[in-house]
Amino acid sequence: MRTAIRVAAxxxxxxxxxxxxxxxxxxSARAQSPxxxxxxxxxxxxxxxxxxxxxxxxxxNWDIQDHPARxxxxxxxxxxxxxxxxxxxxxxxxxPYQPWASEKKKKNADSWLTLDPEVKCYLxxxxxxxxxxxxxxxxxxxxxxxxxYEFASASRIVRMTKTENAPIDxxxxxxRGRWDGETLVVDVTGFNDQTWFDRAGNFHSEALHVVERxxxxxPDQLWYEATIEDPxxxxxxxxxxxxxxxxxxxNAQLFEYKCVEFVEELLYGHLRKEDxx
Amino acid sequence: xxxxxxxxxxxxxxxxxxxxAGQSPRAAAxxxxxxxxxxxxxxxxxxxxxxVTxxxxxxxxxxxxxxxxxxxxxxAYAKEYLKTTDKDRRDGGRRADVERAYNxxxxxxxxxxxxxxxxxxxxxxxxxxxxxxxxxxxxAQKRIPGPRPAWxxxxxxxxxxxxxxxxxxxxxxxxxxxxxRCLLAFGSSSGPPMLPIAYNNHYQxxxxxxxxxxxxxMVHDARIIPTDGRPHGNTRRWLGDSVxxxxxxxxxxxxxxxxxxxxxRGSSEHLHVIERFTRTGANTILYTFTIDDxxxxxxxxxAEIPLRATGERLFEYxxxxxNYGLEGVLRGARAQDKDKETSEQPKAKQK
Numbered sequence: 001m002r003t004a005i006r007v008a009a010x011x012x013x014x015x016x017x018x019x020x021x022x023x024x025x026x027x028s029a030r031a032q033s034p035x036x037x038x039x040x041x042x043x044x045x046x047x048x049x050x051x052x053x054x055x056x057x058x059x060x061n062w063d064i065q066d067h068p069a070r071x072x073x074x075x076x077x078x079x080x081x082x083x084x085x086x087x088x089x090x091x092x093x094x095x096p097y098q099p100w101a102s103e104k105k106k107k108n109a110d111s112w113l114t115l116d117p118e119v120k121c122y123l124x125x126x127x128x129x130x131x132x133x134x135x136x137x138x139x140x141x142x143x144x145x146x147x148x149y150e151f152a153s154a155s156r157i158v159r160m161t162k163t164e165n166a167p168i169d170x171x172x173x174x175x176r177g178r179w180d181g182e183t184l185v186v187d188v189t190g191f192n193d194q195t196w197f198d199r200a201g202n203f204h205s206e207a208l209h210v211v212e213r214x215x216x217x218x219p220d221q222l223w224y225e226a227t228i229e230d231p232x233x234x235x236x237x238x239x240x241x242x243x244x245x246x247x248x249x250x251n252a253q254l255f256e257y258k259c260v261e262f263v264e265e266l267l268y269g270h271l272r273k274e275d276x277x
Numbered sequence: 278x279x280x281x282x283x284x285x286x287x288x289x290x291x292x293x294x295x296x297x298a299g300q301s302p303r304a305a306a307x308x309x310x311x312x313x314x315x316x317x318x319x320x321x322x323x324x325x326x327x328x329v330t331x332x333x334x335x336x337x338x339x340x341x342x343x344x345x346x347x348x349x350x351x352x353a354y355a356k357e358y359l360k361t362t363d364k365d366r367r368d369g370g371r372r373a374d375v376e377r378a379y380n381x382x383x384x385x386x387x388x389x390x391x392x393x394x395x396x397x398x399x400x401x402x403x404x405x406x407x408x409x410x411x412x413x414x415x416x417a418q419k420r421i422p423g424p425r426p427a428w429x430x431x432x433x434x435x436x437x438x439x440x441x442x443x444x445x446x447x448x449x450x451x452x453x454x455x456x457x458r459c460l461l462a463f464g465s466s467s468g469p470p471m472l473p474i475a476y477n478n479h480y481q482x483x484x485x486x487x488x489x490x491x492x493x494x495m496v497h498d499a500r501i502i503p504t505d506g507r508p509h510g511n512t513r514r515w516l517g518d519s520v521x522x523x524x525x526x527x528x529x530x531x532x533x534x535x536x537x538x539x540x541x542r543g544s545s546e547h548l549h550v551i552e553r554f555t556r557t558g559a560n561t562i563l564y565t566f567t568i569d570d571x572x573x574x575x576x577x578x579x580a581e582i583p584l585r586a587t588g589e590r591l592f593e594y595x596x597x598x599x600n601y602g603l604e605g606v607l608r609g610a611r612a613q614d615k616d617k618e619t620s621e622q623p624k625a626k627q628k
Contacts, residue, residue, distance in 0.1 A: 044316035051485055122598045123497075137501060139483045139490045141323065146483045146490050148499040155492060155499045157481065157591070170593045194598070254501055256514050260460050260597045264450040271607035273614065276448035 040182060040216035045142040047179050048216045052138060053247040053254060056131035056224075059086030061118075063200035064240055066093050073113055089131070089240040095202060096235040108201025116199055120267060121259035123154045123171035125195025126188050126210050127226040127240065135247050137254045138214075145177060145184070150257045158186050166190025169206060184214040205232040220246035312526070312556040317486045320526045320556040325591065326584040328471065328564065329478040331358050332391035334580065336400035336408030343399055344408060351390045351397040359388060385476040393563060393581050401472075401580040403565075410542060410578060417573040421543045447610035450603060455538065457603055459596035461515055462495030465541055469500075469517060469532045469550040470566035473582065479591045480584070489521055489528060489554075496596045502530050509533055517550065528554040545572045560586040 040048035059067070065088040072082040097105060108115055118124060124132060134150035145158040156170075158177040166174035166189050174190030188210040196203050213225040225241040228234070246252075265272075313321040336344070346354065364377040364384060390397045400408030413421065446452040456463030464474035471480065471493070481492040491500040504521040509531075512518065517532035517539070530552040537546045549569040557563045562584040569577050 051487070123593075123595055139485055139488055139501070141483055141485060144323070144481070144483050146492065146499065148490070148501060152597075153496070153498055155497055157492065167590070168592065171595050171598060172593060251507060251510070253503070253510070255512065256516070258460055258515055260458060264458065268450045268604060268607055271604065271611055272450070273448035273611065276452075 038217050043140055043142075047142075048182055048184070049140065050138045050145075050184060050214055050216065050222065051140045053135050053252050054138065054222055054244040055133075055135040055247055056242055056244055058089065058131060058242055059084050060089045060131040060240070060242060061128065061133055061198055062086060064089050064198045064202055065095065065200070067200070089242045091239045091241065094238070096238055098233060098235055101203075101233045105201050105203060108196070108203055110201075112199055112201060115201070117195055118151075118199065119263070121152050121263045122194065124149070124151055125171055125191065126156070126173050126175075127212060127224075127228075128195060128197055129154055129172070130212075130224060130226070130244070131242060134257060135252075135254060147175075148254060150254050152259055153256065158184075171195060173208075173210065180213075182215055184212075186210075186212040186214070188212065203233070204228070204230045207232045217243070220248050222246075312558065315484055315486075319484075319523050320528075321484065322482045322489065322528065322554055322556055322562060323484050324482060325587050325589060326480045326482065326562060327478045327587040327589065328473045328480070328582050328584050329385065329387040330391040330401075330473050330582070331355060331387040331389060332398050332401055334401045334472060335410060336402070340399040341407075344403075344406065345396040346390070346399060348397065354399075355389055362386075383476060385478065387473065387478075391581075391583055393583055398581070401582050402578060403581050404567075404579040405576070410574070412575045413543065414571070414573060414575055417543060417545070420545070447606060450607065453603060453606065455515075456496075457606070459496055459600055459603075461539070462493065462498070462594075466495045467493040467498045467500070467516060468566075469519065469530065469552055470541070470568065470580070471552075471564070471582075477594060479587065479589055481591050489530075492591065494591050495594045497594050504528070513537070513546075515539060517548070526555065530554070541568070543573055544568070544570045547572045554584075 043049040043051070062083055063086070067083075067086055067088070069085040070083050072078075074081060095105075113119055118128075118132075129136065129147075129149045129151065132149070132151050136147055136149040139146040139148070143159075143161045145160060146155065147158065148155045154172055156172040156175050158175040160177045162176065168190070169192045170190050171192060171194065173188040175186050175188045177184055177186045179185070189208075191204070191206055191208045191210075193204065193206040193208075207230050209229040211227045211229075213223075215223045217223045222244040223241070224244050225239060227237055227239045229237040315321040315323075340346070340354075363381060364379060365381045366377065367374060369377070390399065391401065392398070402408045402410065405411055450458060454463070455461045461467055462474070462477075465472045466474045466477065471491075474495075477494040479494040483490045483492070487503060487505040489502045489504055491502070492498075493500065498516060500516055500519060502519045502521040504523065506522070507520060509518050509520055511534070513534045513536045515536050515538075518534040519530050519532040521528055521530045523529070532550045532552070533548070535541075535544075535546060535548050539548075541548055541550075547570050551567040551569065553563075553565045555563045555565075563581060564584050565579060565581045567577055567579040568574070
C-alpha cells in the first residue's frame with residue numbers, strides 16, 4: 001500500500017514537473033534530469049544495483065511526442081481501448097526527420113494497424129521495448145546484464161566486458177555496456193530496419209545507433225535516457241528520457257506474453273480451412 | 278559444422294564409478310574442491326553452456342543392456358552414428374534427399390557420447406536403468422494418439438515430442454506444432470526439461486542472489502527462476518511455473534503449471550519437472566531432471582545431461598518475425614484442397 005502511494009506520488013510529481021516545464025517553454029525532459037543526491041544501493045561489484053522489475057508509466061508507446069486523446073481504431077471497444085493523451089518524452093518535442101522520412105512517418109501513422117510491427121507481435125527493438133505497457137526485468141551481474149521483456153518474450157544481453165562489434169543484425173540490437181559513474185551506459189547497434197519507436201509511426205533505418213543511460217534516482221525509480229542517432233533518417237541526434245518505476249508489489253514477476261498465438265488469426269486466418277477450428 | 282572434441286573431465290576421471298540409477302549429483306560434486314562461487318557463496322553457474330551430445334534420451338536397441346561403453350566402443354559408435362546421420366549423403370534416392378535437404382551445414386547435433394562421472398553414456402535416461410521412458414498409464418494410452426509419421430524424425434529427431442500428433446494436420450495454425458508456430462523451441466530445448474536438439478544447443482546463465490536466469494537460444498526464452506523462497510504461482514505458462522532453491526551446492530528447480538497445450542512426450546497438465554544443476558568443475562555442470570506425472574507414466578523417470586562451457590555466442594532466434602514456413606505449409610494445404618476440388622468437379626459433370 002505504502003509503495004503504491006509512493007509510486008503514485010512519484011508519477012504525480014513527474015507529471016507536474018512536465019506540465020510546469022511545458023508551460024515555461026522549456027524542454028520537458030531536461031527539467032526532470034536525475035538527482036545526483038541519491039545514493040543507490042550497491043551490487044556485489046560496487047556498481048549501483050539496477051536489479052528488479054521495471055516499467056514505464058507513460059503513454060510513449062502510443063506516441064513519443066505530445067499527443068491529445070483520440071478514439072481507438074476498433075469502434076466496438078469504445079472507451080476501454082481508446083488512446084490516452086500524454087506528454088511527449090522527446091527532448092524539445094521535435095524529431096528531426098529528413099524531409100522524405102517525415103513523409104514516411106505520416107504514411108506509417110495513417111496505416112498504423114497494417115504496418116506497426118507491435119501489432120504482429122514482432123520483437124519490439126530498442127528503445128521501444130523499454131516503454132511498452134509491459135514490465136521488463138534487469139538481472140545484473142558484473143560481466144553480463146540481462147534485460148528480459150514481458151512483451152513477446154523479448155530479451156537482450158548487455159555485454160559489459162566484450163568489445164566485439166555486432167556480428168549480424170538483431171531485432172533487439174547488439175548491446176555493449178559500461179559504467180559511467182552512477183549510470184549504466186548501453187551502446188546498442190546492429191539493428192534491422194523493421195522496428196518502430198511507437199504506435200504513431202516513428203521509425204528508423206538499420207543505421208540506428210542508440211545510447212541508453214540507466215540511473216537509479218530513488219529506491220523504486222530509474223531515470224532512463226536514450227540518444228537516437230540515424231544519419232539515414234534524421235538530420236541530427238535526438239534524445240528521449242523518462243522515469244521507470246519498480247514493480248514493487250509483493251510477488252512481482254515477469255509473466256509470459258507470448259503474443260504469437262494472439263496474432264495467428266490476423267496473419268494466417270486467410271489460410272484457415274473453411275469452418276475449421 | 279562445429280566440432281567440439283574436448284571434454285574437460287580431467288577432474289572427474291578420478292572419481293569413483295558410481296551406480297547410474299539413483300546416484301546423487303551431489304556425490305559427484307564432492308570430488309571437486311574448487312568450483313567457482315558467486316558473491317553470495319552459492320556455486321556460480323554463470324556462463325555460456327551447451328548440452329549437445331549424440332547420446333539420445335533413450336538407449337538405442339543395439340546397445341540394450343549396455344549403459345556405459347568403453348572409449349573404443351564410444352569412438353566406434355560415434356563414427357557409425359555420424360556416418361548414418363550425415364545429411365550430406367546423396368545415396369538414398371529422391372525421398373532421402375528431400376529428408377536431408379536441411380544439409381549438414383545447418384546441423385550442430387554433437388559428435389560424442391555424453392560423459393558423466395567419467396562414464397560414456399548410451400542414454401540420457403538413467404532411471405529406469407534400461408534407459409527407456411517408462412510405460413504409459415492406461416489413461417495416457419487412451420489419451421495419446423497412435424504412432425507419429427516417420428518422416429518428421431528427419432527434421433528434428435525421433436526424441437522430439439513435436440513429432441507426436443497433431444503432426445500432419447494442416448487445417449489451421451492451431452493444429453501445427455508449437456515449434457512451427459514459434460511459440461516454443463522444438464525438442465524441448467527450452468524445456469523444462471531442457472534437452473539437446475539438432476542445433477542451437479546454447480544456454481546462457483546469469484545468476485543473482487534472488488534469481489537464476491537461463492537464456493535459451495531457442496526461441497529467445499529467458500527462464501527467470503526465483504530463488505528467494507517464494508511459492509509456486511497459480512498461472513499456467515508455456516515454460517511452466519518454476520521456483521528454485523539451493524540444496525547444498527545444487528540448484529533445484531521445481532516446475533509445475535504448464536499450459537495445457539504443452540505436452541512433453543505425451544505428458545498431461547499434471548507434469549511436474551524437478552531439475553538439478555550441480556557445478557562439477559571449471560567447465561562442467563551436471564544437469565539432471567526427474568519427470569513426475571502419474572497421469573501419464575507408470576513411474577517417475579530421470580535423466581542426466583552434462584552441460585559444458587562453450588566459447589560460442591548465443592544469437593537471437595527471431596522465429597515468428599519471418600515465419601514463412603508456417604504460411605507456406607498452410608498455403609500449400611489450401612492449394613491441395615483446391616486441386617482436389619477441381620479434380621472432383623469434372624467427374625461430377627460426367628455423371
